[in-house]
Amino acid sequence: MKKRILVAPLNWGLGHATRTIPIVHALIEEGFEPIIASDGDALLLLKKEFPNLTSLELPSYHVSYPKNGRYFKIKVLMDSPKLFSAIKAEKKITQTIIRKHNIWGIISDNRLGVYHEKLPSVFITHQVNVLSGCTTWLTSKLHQSFIKKFNECWIPDMKGALNLSGELGHITSFKIPIKYIGPLSRFAKIQTPIKNNLLVLISGPEPQRTLLEKKLLTELKTHSGKIVFVRGIVEAEQSIQTINQMTIYNFMTARLLEKTINESALILSRSGYTTIMDLSKLNKKAFFIPTPGQFEQEYLAKRLAEQGLAPYCLQSEFTSHKLREVHQYKGLQFEFPKTNYGELFNSLFQGK
Structure with missing residues (x-):
């Protein structure tokens, strides 16, 4: 039987879901069986991309924005009880999923409650530091306290000076291993005539x-x-x-x-x-x-x-x-290093 890996992206826009697509493909190519878990549009999108995979619903974080961006931090603060309640609920549901589906490991993209103390659990984020103006020190510390509950943190970026995330994804030291896995994209560059302005x-x-x-x-x-x-x-x-x-x-x-x-x-x-x-x-x-x-x-x-x-x-x-x-402006001109998914997966999931 193939080892089942739970892949759970946050439903906050579509970005977290779309960047897990190459990871799901890579898991399949490396002989694992991905199980998808999310909610809302993120889950619908992944169901369309992977109709043959098992997909499960997790509690919604109920993320929304005020009409006036100046009140964003106040809105987040007011919504925090609902957010922490959802994190607690998804942690409980994760334990049920693990038992029911015989999960071998977990890859969470910014879902703070999707991990298990006895299973290899990975947290994907480009924000080790969470910028929030004058409260950046507090939001970063809080986010890092959640990340430390996982076994590893994968950052979809380059480690060196040439990178995409800047201070968001780079930190001098951390309690758990940080791996820079290279930027994640489901797309490939194709030489084709320009049809749309x-x-x-x-x-x-x-x-x-x-x-x-x-x-x-x-x-x-x-x-x-x-x-x-x-x-x-x-x-x-x-x-x-x-x-x-x-x-x-x-x-x-x-x-x-x-x-x-x-x-x-x-x-x-x-x-x-x-x-x-x-x-x-x-x-x-x-x-x-x-x-x-x-x-x-x-x-x-x-x-x-x-x-x-x-x-x-x-x-x-x-x-x-x-x-x-x-x-x-020059446009977005970057050369991406190739991600060694086999090494990433096998070092964490095969030896457990």
């Missing part, structure tokens, strides 16, 4: 996802050239709508999205870390709009701009004219 990618917690969608649909009405607009809403069936020069999808499968990104001259999106990894892998030109109040995305967008790679602006300041700034 602009590709818009939206995802993330509500209501900010909807607020950005409405703003962009209005602002881009007069934008010249062919536009593909992906709303980032995972539903039972794919829907496609055409309005003038714009084609609107509710979601795209990985294969179609890979093809569409490769065929697009410019990508407009949030500055989420998974999106940055994907666009860097495909060496694309990009314009970023950080989620209001999310310090991590603001930091990443500002860092890329300072490096001369991609421009950004605040959501409230965006107009279609700002896309002209892209010509002044």
Whole structure:
């Protein structure tokens, strides 16, 4: 019987789910049997990508954003009792899953309660340090206290000076082993003619996802050239709508999205870390709009701009004219090291 590995990404936008896709593929190639666990859109997306794998539902963290990004920290503080309750519930459910499905090991992408003291458990994150303004020291310490309950921490980035996460994913010392596994992307660069002037990618917690969608649909009405607009809403069936020069999808499968990104001259999106990894892998030109109040995305967008790679602006300041700034930037040009999944898996899961 193949050793079963529980793979559990956080449902916070689609980034955590999409970056586990190459890990699930690698587990299968290395002879393991992945069991998928998440909730909401993240779980729906992974079910579509891996219809033949067992998928299980975990409690929702009920992550949402205020309409005004300035109140984000207050909203998170108010929601913290629900968050800790969900973490406690998912830890209990994880124990049940382990017994029922004969789980051999765990890979959790930012699900703080999905681990077990007697099983090899991995935590994937690009944020060992959690930026939150003047409270960064507190949020980082709290997050690190959860990470230390796992056996290893895998950071999807490079260890050296040339990296994507900056101070988010780099720390001088830590209680458990940290392994830099290289940026994770489900996509491959394809040499293909450019067919789309602009590709818009939206995802993330509500209501900010909807607020950005409405703003962009209005602002881009007069934008010249062919536009593909992906709303980032995972539903039972794919829907496609055409309005003038714009084609609107509710979601795209990985294969179609890979093809569409490769065929697009410019990508407009949030500055989420998974999106940055994907666009860097495909060496694309990009314009970023950080989620209001999310310090991590603001930091990443500002860092890329300072490096001369991609421009950004605040959501409230965006107009279609700002896309002209892209010509002044080099684009996301990175060479990714190849991840040795066999070594990663076997060192942790085979010897237990």
